[in-house]
Amino acid sequence: MRHRRHAILATVTAATLLLAGSATATAQAAPAPAPEGAASLYAPSALVLTVARGQEPLTATVERAVTLSCAPRAEGTHPDPASACKELASVQGRFAELTAGPSNRTCTRQWDPVVVTAHGVWKGEPVEFATTYGNACEMAGSTNGSSVFAF
Structure with missing residues (x-):
């Protein structure tokens, strides 16, 4: 029973880390879109x-x-x-x-x-x-x- 709890805990921890890592990777890979109508972050000169x-x-x-x-x-x-x-x-x-x-x-x-x-x-x-x-x-x-x- 004890081994089973450790196995479940290890699986849950691994899944949590995997999800957190993929969420971070997704957040880093997909930058936020520019506001609608904005072509640049700089005012034109x-x-x-x-x-x-x-x-x-x-x-x-x-x-x-x-x-x-x-x-x-x-x-x-x-x-x-x-x-x-x-x-x-x-x-x-x-x-x-x-x-x-x-x-x-x-x-x-x-x-x-x-x-x-x-x-x-x-x-x-x-x-x-x-x-x-x-x-x-x-x-x-x-x-x-x-x-x-x-x-």
């Missing part, structure tokens, strides 16, 4: 940046344009997406803070306007940014080495 000749963003002639995506990783046609994304993150995507600095260059007063724009989304929020400089020298000086519009 995808932008089109332009440098154009002219005074008004809507009528200026685009000379250069790049794409920049910062989430989940830095990529796009921008020549240095990692630096540009890092700079944008440091100002929480507020482009005006990148372009508002005083010029550190001596430039002529020649009027040859340049417009920089950014359109898209930053961390899920819409972005519509444009600013006009008197000429390319002023633009380069006002961005103070920022890589965001350096393309």
Whole structure:
């Protein structure tokens, strides 16, 4: 009788361990599905940046344009997406803070306007940014080495 109790106890213990192990394996093998409608765990950050000749963003002639995506990783046609994304993150995507600095260059007063724009989304929020400089020298000086519009 004693051997029979040990055999039953051993069988129950083995079955319990087997069930617990398979439940753990099932839980590990089948990750929880993403919430309905969610394509990613990251808020999108995808932008089109332009440098154009002219005074008004809507009528200026685009000379250069790049794409920049910062989430989940830095990529796009921008020549240095990692630096540009890092700079944008440091100002929480507020482009005006990148372009508002005083010029550190001596430039002529020649009027040859340049417009920089950014359109898209930053961390899920819409972005519509444009600013006009008197000429390319002023633009380069006002961005103070920022890589965001350096393309």
